[in-house]
């Protein structure tokens with residue numbers, strides 16, 4: 148008998164039972180029915196020894212596509228393409244490849260540790276086999292999936308395909324520092340069991356700080372590309388309350404980077420505490436005076452520092468693993484120490500002005516040059532000047548086709564000399580101002 152015949156045979160037995168049962172339900176009093184029901188279940192397990200588990204394709208309050216269903220579909224894709232007659236095709240990876248899965252009511256057989264299993268619309272065995280299916284299916288999913296860049300408007304995420312080409316190779320930075328970050332990231336992504344064994348949620352926080360144009364956003368994209376994670380770009384000012392913030396977090400998926408750019412500007416997180424202290428002080432002084440309860444700006448967003456701290460660590464353990472959270476800021480000193488302590492922001496990475504090591508990476512990327520007679524001049528000028536990698540990159544950008552390395556390097560040297568001159572003048576002015584204010588103070 149083929150599996151289909153066997154199922155059909157069993158199906159007809161069960162069908163007869165069902166028919167008899169329907170008559171029982173109509174004609175027997177409820178107490179007798181309860182009594183018979185118990186035995187009916189026993190008899191049913193005897194003739195039909197299979198367990199049925201149904202995986203709905205869409206689940207949850209908002210009917211999101213079930214991860215389990217997708218994993219199963221992926222897992223069965225290779226057997227489906229050889230065994231099933233009718234297949235469903237889905238285009239993945241930015242229209243570059245096609246994944247086949249079995250169509251409804253098709254049947255596919257699978258072997259697991261010597262046991263034969265059949266998948267139709269849902270007959271299967273539980274236990275290790277399912278774990279095996281999910282693990283394999285998810286791995287295929289990770290490999291195939293089009294990565295996404297999510298942004299929030301209010302408490303809802305919307306997404307576009309994430310296709311940023313940034314990577315660590317092209318990131319201008321000292322090689323040792325770069326290696327350290329790459330090692331840290333890859334160690335994290337492989338440490339599921341370790342995190343479980345030490346009882347910590349599988350997440351890691353990075354704080355990227357430095358002046359504008361030093362590559363903070365570029366590094367976030369490079370991190371996502373290295374680990375093949377999605378990015379959730381959280382716009383805190385659009386989140387109206389702590390509850391909304393929590394909801395957004397719960398909807399993020401595993402294998403993702405949640406990034407809050409310019410955290411110092413996103414919210415008056417440092418101010419909120421200070422404001423409260425100030426208010427308490429004022430109230431002590433004059434308890435009867437009426438004050439507006441809420442500041443006008445806090446009406447728009449009432450996300451608080453404690454709300455954000457809960458967002459980072461409170462709920463993490465409850466909602467699965469493998470998440471990285473990144474804050475970027477231009478002003479590290481503006482941030483509340485509670486926000487960036489170790490355990491929340493585990494690794495603090497400074498992205499700074501362009502030094503010679505970083506320049507060499509840019510020269511290699513933009514001009515395909517490993518060495519040049521002007522490099523020594525540039526090296527000296529870079530030591531004496533603060534210039535961002537973004538500025539250097541702009542000068543190295545070819546202005547004609549094909550690019551002319553010689554001209555690019557010349558304009559860079561000019562720009563460096565000019566910047567050096569400006570910085571010198573500014574320093575002189577600053578010291579003059581300082582002196583005059585000292586004088587005034589003395590007078």
Ligand SMILES: Nc1ncnc2c1ncn2[C@@H]1O[C@H](COP(=O)(O)OP(=O)(O)OP(=O)(O)O)[C@@H](O)[C@H]1O
Pocket residue numbers: 317318319320357358359360361362363364365366476477498536537538540
């Ligand atoms: N370290 C770097 N390596 C390679 N390219 C860089 C680097 N820093 C800046 N760039 C170039 O400059 C541009 C701006 O960089 P990016 O947006 O990453 O800066 P940022 O630090 O996020 O700035 P901001 O603080 O203003 O957000 C990028 O498109 C990138 O091409």
Ligand SMILES: [Mg+2]
Pocket residue numbers: 363364365408475
């Ligand atoms: Mg940025």
